[in-house]
Amino acid sequence: MEWLIQLRQIKRQWIYLSLAVLVALPLFFKIRLPFFVGPQAKGVYEAVKNLPEDKVVLLAMDWGAATKGESMWQAQAVIEHLFKEKKPFVILGYDIQGPQLSEELAEKLAKKYGRNYGEDWFNVGFITGGLPFLQRIAKNFQAAFKQDSVKRKPLSSLPLARKVRDIHDIGLIIDITGSQSYGDWLTIQGNFKVPLAIACTAVITPDLYPFLDSKQLIGMLSGLKGAAEYEALIKGSHRKTTLKMMMSQSMAHLLIIILIVLANIGLYIERRRRSG
Amino acid sequence: MEHATTGVAILELSITGAILFSIFWARGGKEFFLRRIAAFSVIDEAIGRAVEMGRPILFCTGLSGLGVTFFQALAILSYVVRRAAEYGVRVIVPLFASEVYPLTEEVCKEAYRAAGKLEEYNPSDVFFLSNDQFAYASGVVGIMHRERTATHFFLGDFAAESLILAEEGHSVGAMQIAGTPATLQLPFFVAACDYTLIGEEYYAASAYISREPIIVGSIKGQDLGKIILLFLSLSGVIGVTLGGKMAIIFQNLFR
Amino acid sequence: MKIFHPVKDPTLLTVYIVASLVGSFLVLALMHKFLSLRAKGRFITALTFLAGFFYSLEFFLPAKNGKNFLTPWVEPVGDALAVIGAFAFPLGLVSLAIVHWGNIKRKREGWYFSLVLFIATIAMALSAFLSYYAHLSIAKKIYSCLFDGLYIPLGVAMMSTLAFYIVSAAYRAFRVTNVDAILMMGAAIIVMLGQIPFGMWLTSWLPMQGIVSSLRIENVSNWFMTVVNMSVQRAIGFGLAVGGIAMALRVWFSLERGMQMGGK
Numbered sequence: 001m002e003w004l005i006q007l008r009q010i011k012r013q014w015i016y017l018s019l020a021v022l023v024a025l026p027l028f029f030k031i032r033l034p035f036f037v038g039p040q041a042k043g044v045y046e047a048v049k050n051l052p053e054d055k056v057v058l059l060a061m062d063w064g065a066a067t068k069g070e071s072m073w074q075a076q077a078v079i080e081h082l083f084k085e086k087k088p089f090v091i092l093g094y095d096i097q098g099p100q101l102s103e104e105l106a107e108k109l110a111k112k113y114g115r116n117y118g119e120d121w122f123n124v125g126f127i128t129g130g131l132p133f134l135q136r137i138a139k140n141f142q143a144a145f146k147q148d149s150v151k152r153k154p155l156s157s158l159p160l161a162r163k164v165r166d167i168h169d170i171g172l173i174i175d176i177t178g179s180q181s182y183g184d185w186l187t188i189q190g191n192f193k194v195p196l197a198i199a200c201t202a203v204i205t206p207d208l209y210p211f212l213d214s215k216q217l218i219g220m221l222s223g224l225k226g227a228a229e230y231e232a233l234i235k236g237s238h239r240k241t242t243l244k245m246m247m248s249q250s251m252a253h254l255l256i257i258i259l260i261v262l263a264n265i266g267l268y269i270e271r272r273r274r275s276g
Numbered sequence: 277m278e279h280a281t282t283g284v285a286i287l288e289l290s291i292t293g294a295i296l297f298s299i300f301w302a303r304g305g306k307e308f309f310l311r312r313i314a315a316f317s318v319i320d321e322a323i324g325r326a327v328e329m330g331r332p333i334l335f336c337t338g339l340s341g342l343g344v345t346f347f348q349a350l351a352i353l354s355y356v357v358r359r360a361a362e363y364g365v366r367v368i369v370p371l372f373a374s375e376v377y378p379l380t381e382e383v384c385k386e387a388y389r390a391a392g393k394l395e396e397y398n399p400s401d402v403f404f405l406s407n408d409q410f411a412y413a414s415g416v417v418g419i420m421h422r423e424r425t426a427t428h429f430f431l432g433d434f435a436a437e438s439l440i441l442a443e444e445g446h447s448v449g450a451m452q453i454a455g456t457p458a459t460l461q462l463p464f465f466v467a468a469c470d471y472t473l474i475g476e477e478y479y480a481a482s483a484y485i486s487r488e489p490i491i492v493g494s495i496k497g498q499d500l501g502k503i504i505l506l507f508l509s510l511s512g513v514i515g516v517t518l519g520g521k522m523a524i525i526f527q528n529l530f531r
Numbered sequence: 532m533k534i535f536h537p538v539k540d541p542t543l544l545t546v547y548i549v550a551s552l553v554g555s556f557l558v559l560a561l562m563h564k565f566l567s568l569r570a571k572g573r574f575i576t577a578l579t580f581l582a583g584f585f586y587s588l589e590f591f592l593p594a595k596n597g598k599n600f601l602t603p604w605v606e607p608v609g610d611a612l613a614v615i616g617a618f619a620f621p622l623g624l625v626s627l628a629i630v631h632w633g634n635i636k637r638k639r640e641g642w643y644f645s646l647v648l649f650i651a652t653i654a655m656a657l658s659a660f661l662s663y664y665a666h667l668s669i670a671k672k673i674y675s676c677l678f679d680g681l682y683i684p685l686g687v688a689m690m691s692t693l694a695f696y697i698v699s700a701a702y703r704a705f706r707v708t709n710v711d712a713i714l715m716m717g718a719a720i721i722v723m724l725g726q727i728p729f730g731m732w733l734t735s736w737l738p739m740q741g742i743v744s745s746l747r748i749e750n751v752s753n754w755f756m757t758v759v760n761m762s763v764q765r766a767i768g769f770g771l772a773v774g775g776i777a778m779a780l781r782v783w784f785s786l787e788r789g790m791q792m793g794g795k
Contacts, residue, residue, distance in 0.1 A: 065683035070630035209761035251726035374623020404623035410689035467704035476774035
């Protein structure tokens, strides 16, 4: 019985080693389990599919390398869907790295779908100044930016950029974020009534359900699961990879549950022994 | 919204009015009851622990820039530094945002002056560390291990690095008190820290510590504000459920 | 507003910048010399009140076509505040330099790490400037090595350690000792299983449609998030919002005495 009580005191090193091994396993061995798409991801998918012909999507890439594990897969899935559906988009972001990392994704996918920079998408890069700057963009997009961040040319030289004059030319905002930058975008959604979807890291999603309920958000992608759901919906190029990574996440969750159960078994037996 | 609608103006002015009314009421001599908040009751105990062990205190304000969250952390910092200075214990304050550095330095100096120990103030205990989230977290963890801090205060705005700081703090055996208005980080602090300020307990900090009537009055005003919101929510639920004109009125109240 | 339009003439721009810097310095120097501590505190209180009053008034005053008489001032005032904030940025660098230079000068324990800080800062800044402005290929390579090869992976690595910390924190902290804890644990396990394919597999035998489908774990998990969690988040949000208003009022009217110059 002593060994059961010891379950309460498993050393951290063994826990970390188990986690590393279990998370790595699905990357090497095929484990197939069912996967179902939730209503929040479907909301984002429908919003992109039903975007009016004359509108542009605004992708706010408010993520950096630290949240790459979730945000990059979301960004990849969204950009691939936009290219597939031939929906034009503009990239900008509160994070210095976000627009840069997304541009690399866009360029890779553009080659696959035969899309061209300046005609199908453009990138204005890192933005600063918070909500006042977003208000300025909403009123006059052209005046807010001297040039794009890739070719470093005036916006007037890019055919797609010429079409984006103000917020009324934006049909959908998708904020891909690893922080709580969505507050500003929610304000813009409230002021100008532009549909807003958020793709965020899993830790942030509990905060966003009130906004889904009040219809301020039309959809949400939650962490890696959201990316996998979206890849499944669009039948994207990375759906197998994201599903594999979901299996790794499954292993991590299962380990946590098992460890909690073991610790509580140890605690229960120790208490019984003390009271007995 | 860019400008207040009638409904929003009435609501905001009601809540503000309730808070100001309570402040003036408190100034007039009315005493308000504040319930016991465990985290505040043990601040002195936490400082005492550092005194006994002869090790410094770490006061981490997280990713706070200049804003209400930071000012609240500053109010608690002022108290902690004054008490620590009385017993000759260092308080290390690594900062995330450079614009808060002069204010923090001034507060710490004033606290030492109030304790009568200005000559013992060490300016290098308050410093800008980094404005990158994980560089800041790494730096703070390094400080914990090198300085072997006995007590940690995590008060301010935190994001993902909260668990790193709290877990590493636990691994060095420090007593930890945390508080943040960022509700998403509260589960991590509750799991890894000894005491956590949840929700608006964080904003009650300066009232609890100073017991100044004006600030206690504002806490009472917050309760009145919440009653107004509760009444509005209940009315809205009933109105919308009943349907018809009532539903339309409530749905368009703030538009 | 014409007064805030950008100045294109370089000579006029230089004159404005120099005059603003000299003028600000003079005003601050005179205030520092002639005002008592109490008077300085009162000045700060008045300025704080005016700043908050401006934004509050602009928000509450009725607007015609989205504008009232204060609206044209919002953008330039916001720009001015951003510029003032930017002046604070070097303070952080100066503080960092003073602390670490002191470490190197006095050869305190770990002084070589302070040396690494200076080398890394200078290397990153120089390579970025040279690659962007002078278009030097060697500078681009160094910048790429430091940014893409070092800075980004370090950030990712720190974020990755969170997974390990979550597991060890959950193992250490989650003890079922009373009814509340049992309920919380049950909800946590259901939500965790509802996020992963393994959990979905456990209840995949239940039909996708109909009343029984609501017992599928992903639907139960979704119910927890959209009903239970959402209402609690709203409640905490209300409390925090009202607390934030109260705190903002205290700062606006400078009732937080501990932070004032000359205050107790």
